[in-house]
Amino acid sequence: MTATPTASTFGPVDVSVIAFEGNRFNGDVAPALAELQENGTVRIIDLTFITKDAAGDVAVIELADSGISEAFERITQSEFDLLSADDLSALAEDLDANSSAMVVVWENTWAARLATALRDSHAEVAVLERVPRETVMAAFAALDQK
Numbered sequence: 001m002t003a004t005p006t007a008s009t010f011g012p013v014d015v016s017v018i019a020f021e022g023n024r025f026n027g028d029v030a031p032a033l034a035e036l037q038e039n040g041t042v043r044i045i046d047l048t049f050i051t052k053d054a055a056g057d058v059a060v061i062e063l064a065d066s067g068i069s070e071a072f073e074r075i076t077q078s079e080f081d082l083l084s085a086d087d088l089s090a091l092a093e094d095l096d097a098n099s100s101a102m103v104v105v106w107e108n109t110w111a112a113r114l115a116t117a118l119r120d121s122h123a124e125v126a127v128l129e130r131v132p133r134e135t136v137m138a139a140f141a142a143l144d145q146k
Contacts, residue, residue: 008119011112013045013082017091018102023051025100030072033104046082046105047072050092058092060085 018029036042049061082105095101118124 009112009116011043011108011110011115012125013105013107015083015103015105018104019095020100020102021096022098023053023100025049025102027072029102033072036106041108041110042106043109044104044106046103048083048088048103049100050088050095050103051100052092052095052097054098056097058089058095060088060092 033042033044037044051059051061053059083103088103091101091103
């Protein structure tokens with residue numbers, strides 16, 4: 001695990017909303033998240049669960065609530081929360097009925113050194129986009145056809 005972060009050494013931070021159709025969240029992602037944190041790839045900053053029933057009623061489940069905390073207790077060393085109740089409500093609006101989502105905020109500790117060097121050089125990332133999986137898969141398929 002990396003040392004306690006400071007404002008000047010903190011890496012880039014991402015928010016990811018991972019949806020589970022039909023409220024079928026079972027905790028199987030916990031070991032993968034724990035591994036990423038243990039090997040220093042990310043630092044979990046905030047982790048919350050949102051559920052929406054068939055009628056559209058929303059429940060926000062904090063990690064300390066029973067039933068979820070056991071699977072995720074190894075990765076919850078959060079020192080501060082970045083998501084407010086309003087943030088979570090806004091995310092819940094986009095959630096389909098009868099589904100759930102894990103909302104995770106993590107520091108990309110793997111990129112902290114580069115982020116510090118960029119800040120020290122008075123540079124900033126102008127564009128950062130994730131290439132959709134379908135695009136990557138299409139590129140692999142095109143390679144296979146050559």
